[in-house]
Amino acid sequence: MVDYLTAAGYLCESVVTYHEAIEKIDHYDYNCIVLDIMLPGGSGLDILRYLKQDRKTDGVIIISAKGALEDKITGLEIGADDYLTKPFHLSELSVRIAAIIRRKEFNGQSIISIGNMRIDTIGKTVFVNQQEVELTQKEFQLLLFLTINKNRILSKNAIAQHLWGDDMDFPANYDFLYSHIKNLRKKIMQAGSEDCIRSIYGEGYKLQVS
């Protein structure tokens, strides 16, 4: 996880016990903390309470394998920003972290630039060379997901789960995904952007920028 996030350009630190975690958050402020609920030495929920008592503004994503609804509700009530159930795609975690950091640092960070493309994450609009590209909601989400995980291969399953959620029963071939990718590519190419979305042998996709 640390490798993946480091490669995505984040500065990451990781600890494995409750007490190490408390020590770290006493000493440093983080943009985002990814918190497992079950930790050796204590509950992740207690760390969350500790953070909120200290009025720390660190963003928190809770990770739990329990899938127990109570944990999710308690976590969000205490003040977690997001909740992920194990197992998840690292690309999904990456998008959630990016979203939290964007929310925390509101000053102009809502615009993501990639090549000659600018993505406004608040207005949910995309500009290529100052020209707005009309995208559907799904296409916008797809572009954002690819952009945040740029230069990485994303499986069709990861993309489908990000766009449609986890309670869907996807057909094995993910054909329906293909048309969305195709439309998105067509729209941004027509607007004059280079074709940066690569298909990886039809198994996955990648947004390639140098």
Next chain:
Amino acid sequence: MKLFARYNRINITATILIFVFGSIAFYFVLQYVLVRQLDETLRGEQQEIVEFVKLHNQLPDIQNTKHQWITLQPTMFMQGRSRAKSILVYNKREDEQEWIRQLNFTVNTSTGMYSITVNKSETETEELLKGIILVTIGMIGVILLFNYLINRKMVTRLWQPFYNTIASIKEYHISSQQPLQLAKEPIDEINLLNESLNQMTHRIHRDFHALRSFTENASHEMQTPLAVIRSKVDTLLQETEGRKETIQQLLSIEDATHRLSKLHQSLLLLTRLENRQFLFDEPVDLENIIETKSEERKELLQAKNLSLQLNSVPVTLNFHPHLAEMLITNLMNNAIRYTPEGGSILIQLTTRQLTISNTAIGEALDTTRLFERFYKTDPASEGTGLGLAIIKQICNAAGFTIAYQLTNGKHQFTIQFIS
């Protein structure tokens, strides 16, 4: 019939019977005693006359009173042992028939033999008897009445703790945070009941929570390695330098991990459903869920060229929001998965039932095995085989009934909200 009413009925019948027989016996005993007393007075009188005759050899002066009088009459025969007897005579003064007690005996005087009869009216005795009987019956009545009233009032009060206990048991749910805590009561039996219930729920509670934390921990222990596998696959995927075979293999590992994790979540959900770990007490807007979930599946439907028709009215049920979503998504996923390309799905929601039907290929499904875990018509199918089992269990837990039938070439599942 309430315990007390039954007890009261027996009690009152027995009491009345005892009082009736008691009163009859009392009447005869009392009468016997009073008559004996009368006879004693008569014999006293006889004694006096006999002694007087012995002493003076002549009859004494006879003074009659209203209630006691003596008649004499010369006789030729000597009468043997004298006996007292009751006879009915006419009383001129009172103009009525009345019972008198008389004792007849003979004395021998200088002027000859006389038969003497000592009479004593029984009216006094009878009146006394009447009075006593009246008072007794009156008292019995009063005792019965008071007994009944006191019982009625007291019993309701005495049983109140019992009804309190029943009310607490009714409200108790196994997944609540606390075991049952019934208060101490002054009455031993109720106290015993409460203590036993407290102990029992305490044990159940402990076992239940142990089981629950076991399933949750087991789940955690299993999902964590799966999460590690998936994140390693994600990482490896980036390092393959574009080799097709490697990518395909990694993706099939990822897919298997995903399936395994889904399967495990489903089994866990089934366990929790069977343990009745959910409360169905939140109002849930079913129509809204159906609309949202159909909207989310728009692209999937388009990809398979399926048409989805929704006929619904607003329906709000007391349900569990998460399970309501599970129910709807499982039904929809099922329909979408098994409808052949170009087919149609119809969802009908009324206040009484939810019906979802889809174009069928082949024959009707085996209704006896349909809702079993891991039952698949096509063993090669990708589904977990748990979807319908989950639907069935959710319905069971919520008190709904679910039925399947094949009508007009359509698989049709009907969920009745009111059973």
